[in-house]
Amino acid sequence: MGYFAKFAVPHPSPAIYASMIAIGVTVFLVIFGLTYFKKWVYLWSEWITTVDHKKIGTMYLIAALLMLFRGGVDALMMRAQTAVPDNKLLDSQHYNEVFSAHGVIMIIFMAMPYIMAFMNIVVPLQIGARDVAFPRLNAISFWLFFMGAMLFNISFVIGGSPDAGWSSYFPLADNEFSPSVGTNYYMIAIQIAGIGTLMTGINFITTILRMRAPGMTLMRMPMFTWSAFVTSIIIIFAFPVLTIALLMGTMDRLFDTKFFATTDGGMDMLWANLFWVWGHPEVYILILPAFGIFSEIIPTFARRNIYGYKSMVISMVVISLYSFFVWTHHFFTMGQTAYVNSIFSITTMVIAVPTGIKIFNWLLTMWKGRIRFTVPMLYSIAFIPLFTVGGVTGVMLAMSAADYQYHNTMFLVAHFHNVIIPGVAFAVLAGSTYYWPKIFGFMLNERIGKWAFWFLTIGFSLAFFPMYITGLDGQARRMYTYSEATGYGPLNFVSFIGTACMTISFILIVYTIYYSIRHSPRHVGGDPWDARSLEWATHNPVPEYNFAIIPQVDSREPFWDAKYKGHELFKGDYKKIHMPNNSGVPFIMSAIFFVFGFALVFSMWILAVISLIGIFICMAHRSFEIDHGHYISVEEIKETEVKMGGNHK
Amino acid sequence: MRELFPAKQVWGFILSLVLTAAALLVYFFNMSRTIGMTIFIVTAFIQASVQLVVFMHARETDDSKSIFANIYYAILIALVTIFGTLLCMLWGWKY
Amino acid sequence: MKVDHSQPLEYSTEQNRLNILGFWIFLGAEIMLFGTLFTSYFTLVDRTGDGPTGVEIFEIFPVLMETFLLLTSSFVIGLGIHAMRLGNKKAMLTFFAITLLLGLGFLGFEIDEFIVYYHEGATLQTSAFTSMLFTTLGTHGAHVTLGFFWGLFIIIQVAKRGITPETANKSFIFSLYWHFLDVVWIFIFTFIYLEGMTRV
Numbered sequence: 001m002g003y004f005a006k007f008a009v010p011h012p013s014p015a016i017y018a019s020m021i022a023i024g025v026t027v028f029l030v031i032f033g034l035t036y037f038k039k040w041v042y043l044w045s046e047w048i049t050t051v052d053h054k055k056i057g058t059m060y061l062i063a064a065l066l067m068l069f070r071g072g073v074d075a076l077m078m079r080a081q082t083a084v085p086d087n088k089l090l091d092s093q094h095y096n097e098v099f100s101a102h103g104v105i106m107i108i109f110m111a112m113p114y115i116m117a118f119m120n121i122v123v124p125l126q127i128g129a130r131d132v133a134f135p136r137l138n139a140i141s142f143w144l145f146f147m148g149a150m151l152f153n154i155s156f157v158i159g160g161s162p163d164a165g166w167s168s169y170f171p172l173a174d175n176e177f178s179p180s181v182g183t184n185y186y187m188i189a190i191q192i193a194g195i196g197t198l199m200t201g202i203n204f205i206t207t208i209l210r211m212r213a214p215g216m217t218l219m220r221m222p223m224f225t226w227s228a229f230v231t232s233i234i235i236i237f238a239f240p241v242l243t244i245a246l247l248m249g250t251m252d253r254l255f256d257t258k259f260f261a262t263t264d265g266g267m268d269m270l271w272a273n274l275f276w277v278w279g280h281p282e283v284y285i286l287i288l289p290a291f292g293i294f295s296e297i298i299p300t301f302a303r304r305n306i307y308g309y310k311s312m313v314i315s316m317v318v319i320s321l322y323s324f325f326v327w328t329h330h331f332f333t334m335g336q337t338a339y340v341n342s343i344f345s346i347t348t349m350v351i352a353v354p355t356g357i358k359i360f361n362w363l364l365t366m367w368k369g370r371i372r373f374t375v376p377m378l379y380s381i382a383f384i385p386l387f388t389v390g391g392v393t394g395v396m397l398a399m400s401a402a403d404y405q406y407h408n409t410m411f412l413v414a415h416f417h418n419v420i421i422p423g424v425a426f427a428v429l430a431g432s433t434y435y436w437p438k439i440f441g442f443m444l445n446e447r448i449g450k451w452a453f454w455f456l457t458i459g460f461s462l463a464f465f466p467m468y469i470t471g472l473d474g475q476a477r478r479m480y481t482y483s484e485a486t487g488y489g490p491l492n493f494v495s496f497i498g499t500a501c502m503t504i505s506f507i508l509i510v511y512t513i514y515y516s517i518r519h520s521p522r523h524v525g526g527d528p529w530d531a532r533s534l535e536w537a538t539h540n541p542v543p544e545y546n547f548a549i550i551p552q553v554d555s556r557e558p559f560w561d562a563k564y565k566g567h568e569l570f571k572g573d574y575k576k577i578h579m580p581n582n583s584g585v586p587f588i589m590s591a592i593f594f595v596f597g598f599a600l601v602f603s604m605w606i607l608a609v610i611s612l613i614g615i616f617i618c619m620a621h622r623s624f625e626i627d628h629g630h631y632i633s634v635e636e637i638k639e640t641e642v643k644m645g646g647n648h649k
Numbered sequence: 650m651r652e653l654f655p656a657k658q659v660w661g662f663i664l665s666l667v668l669t670a671a672a673l674l675v676y677f678f679n680m681s682r683t684i685g686m687t688i689f690i691v692t693a694f695i696q697a698s699v700q701l702v703v704f705m706h707a708r709e710t711d712d713s714k715s716i717f718a719n720i721y722y723a724i725l726i727a728l729v730t731i732f733g734t735l736l737c738m739l740w741g742w743k744y
Numbered sequence: 745m746k747v748d749h750s751q752p753l754e755y756s757t758e759q760n761r762l763n764i765l766g767f768w769i770f771l772g773a774e775i776m777l778f779g780t781l782f783t784s785y786f787t788l789v790d791r792t793g794d795g796p797t798g799v800e801i802f803e804i805f806p807v808l809m810e811t812f813l814l815l816t817s818s819f820v821i822g823l824g825i826h827a828m829r830l831g832n833k834k835a836m837l838t839f840f841a842i843t844l845l846l847g848l849g850f851l852g853f854e855i856d857e858f859i860v861y862y863h864e865g866a867t868l869q870t871s872a873f874t875s876m877l878f879t880t881l882g883t884h885g886a887h888v889t890l891g892f893f894w895g896l897f898i899i900i901q902v903a904k905r906g907i908t909p910e911t912a913n914k915s916f917i918f919s920l921y922w923h924f925l926d927v928v929w930i931f932i933f934t935f936i937y938l939e940g941m942t943r944v
Contacts, residue, residue: 265791
């Protein structure tokens with residue numbers, strides 16, 4: 001029993017025991033279901049070994065929705081605990097574990113994969129390509145993310161959850177103050193998922209630079225593709241910083257190095273510095289694709305093309321570069337001089353300008369448009385005022401002297417949720433509804449979707465606006481309870497009501513999906529929204545090769561022009577199409593990474609070395625592998641196109 | 650045999666050795682900090698550029714614009730990170 | 745797969761061009777990786793606790809040997825790629841083999857350097873400075889080690905399959921990696937060793 005003691009949870013509770021049982025039951029049901037319905041071969045050949053960007057994107061989407069559930073339950077628990085003073089729902093240790101898990105899951109394992117989902121599904125279609133530049137690498141990206149997420153998610157039932165916050169500052173995160181393996185999980189799971197993200201960045205930059213359809217110059221690309229391009233650039237320069245920071249953190253915990261130690265010359269603040277050099281560009285990685293999605297939805301439902309295309313592009317490029325110049329605003333109070341703080345104060349305030357330009361451009365796109373109030377458009381319209389409020393509170397926080405008052409109060413918590421939820425969450429929900437027919441072949445029910453939207457918007461406002469006030473009144477963040485004398489009670493209770501509304505919204509979203517699966521008519525055609533860009537010029541569902549003939553582009557809205565201005569999109573005859581083969585290696589290598597990560601978390605060195613060798617064997621295999629893909633014959637293309645009612649020749 | 654040793658590569662190698670020697674002079678002749686750092690920065694960046702252009706054929710293809718933009722961006726952000734960190738962690742602490 | 749015969753073999757197909765561009769972008773990310781290591785090194789360089797400083801442990805001779813070995817290996821692999829473009833498989837393989845041997849020599853000196861430091865009381869755990877020194881040098885060394893095996897696999901593939909668009913592409917990309925490691929070493933040599941040995 002002694003050997004297995006290290007896998008026990010240091011601070012168990014009924015909820016954690018219940019979760020262990022639930023996880024066990026779910027795993028059993030999944031394995032039983034797959035066996036009973038004889039779906040193992042299907043799962044392996046269609047999903048686990050796929051290198052198709054559309055399927056990979058779909059898997060990212062499903063994973064993100066599952067993580068949204070877990071992160072949301074964390075949020076509900078926190079707001080329930082703080083709903084009344086001196087509450088006993090969660091003790092301080094559990095509250096710490098819950099807010100740490102909530103932060104990491106929502107940012108790294110919900111928002112990032114959601115964005116990867118859209119980048120994967122939409123970008124190749126929008127540029128008229130047949131897949132990304134490196135399909136195998138794409139699969140590796142997904143499975144590494146998946147394994148990182150799995151590793152993080154089992155922490156609370158095996159060994160103990162991280163509890164040092166999503167930013168895991170040293171010296172709290174060091175062995176002396178966080179003796180459980182929780183912070184090891186943090187360092188290693190995020191590291192594994194981060195490698196996947198870096199690979200995605202490389203993949204999409206190459207894809208967008210070299211695989212655009214003929215005639216699509218950079219300044220004719222759709223807005224979402226531009227946002228994916230700029231985001232990928234931020235990824236490749238920001239994620240290596242996190243890689244090194246996590247490496248140093250892991251080494252401090254596992255190998256007693258002195259990077260962030262409090263003795264022998266260590267500098268604990270260096271962690272905070274490196275974390276935020278990554279962390280600030282990270283939030284722009286989250287928001288820029290969200291801006292891209294809104295820039296697709298608003299023109300479609302205002303029936304006008306985007307106002308100020310050039311300034312939209314330039315503002316995104318400027319934001320991407322600038323996001324690397326502002327990181328110190330996350331620790332204005334850490335002790336550096338007013339001179340240093342002033343520099344970063346100014347850079348932070350400047351970065352609000354290009355964002356403001358975008359807000360005006362969206363408004364001007366809607367001005368004199370003929371607006372259709374569909375669910376995606378509702379999210380986009382609500383985004384504009386709500387995000388603006390969040391943005392201007394950001395400018396308040398940017399003033400370093402004033403930030404001494406706001407830092408680490410609920411004011412800060414309100415600010416970042418105020419930009420992330422109306423920004424990222426609304427965008428991915430709007431995008432899910434908008435792109436659902438393209439991915440799954442049927443529409444999501446509008447009526448239920450609208451109920452979900454209203455519950456979310458009202459719930460969000462009720463949950464987070466009171467936090468601005470309690471923050472200014474002095475309520476600190478990450479505090480598991482407060483006394484009645486502080487007077488924070490009533491507004492925290494309002495927050496709890498808001499969170500309950502958001503919970504109802506999530507249930508309604510799930511119900512929308514369920515109801516639509518059961519009742520929505522299939523065969524809605526490739527262009528249910530009457531949209532403008534190339535992804536809507538494909539069939540429903542999109543065939544494996546995307547386009548039978550690569551489209552010709554001569555404007556910013558090639559599909560719109562094809563529909564209404566007589567532009568010919570698909571010229572020429574069918575030719576045989578070269579497609580990549582499926583492969584099991586990405587999944588296998590990522591599974592070995594999981595074992596490697598688990599071994600490191602628990603300092604099981606022999607297992608770690610063996611699995612590391614396994615990873616290298618996979619890489620060696622790839623080096624020697626000869627794989628030239630396969631061809632789809634002209635006959636097969638003709639057959640598929642006829643079946644889907646496309647332009648046949 | 651001669652064609653196996655192209656002139657550009659040979660001269661690039663010799664230049665790298667010369668630049669390395671120049672940096673070593675700072676060590677062997679105990680130069681002042683300012684002069685030393687200047688020589689270090691100049692020789693290191695020139696040698697890195699030699700590698701990039703002569704050896705890595707960065708200018709050869711139609712992707713060269715993207716490649717150079719990528720390198721400049723990376724260097725800019727790396728320098729901002731290095732100097733910004735030193736400013737926050739070391740230099741910006743004297744009141 | 746369309747082969748463009750007007751281009752060098754490593755660029756001759758579209759997938760080849762994608763691979764090379766993708767690798768350059770990866771190198772941009774690696775600049776930030778090593779940039780972060782340098783950031784942390786410069787921040788922690790004076791934080792030596794009770795342990796030794798750079799001046800006390802750095803020796804000019806092994807550092808000069810490491811620099812010379814890596815610089816020469818970078819030159820030799822350049823010759824290897826040139827031989828590849830001439831279609832001279834034997835010369836290419838010879839140059840590649842010499843490159844890897846020089847790399848092995850570099851690693852030998854570096855491992856010996858680490859052993860000497862350990863015996864002098866500069867271990868990975870001694871101080872923030874030593875932790876950072878070993879991690880920076882070690883990350884570079886790990887990259888060289890990985891490169892050694894990668895290069896070995898490429899030599900085997902070219903020997904068996906000849907110079908084809910695929911093997912030429914892989915060899916060229918490997919050479920980009922190897923050159924990049926030399927670029928990083930230039931900065932390590934200058935700003936860690938020389939700077940460390942000339943501090944007042």
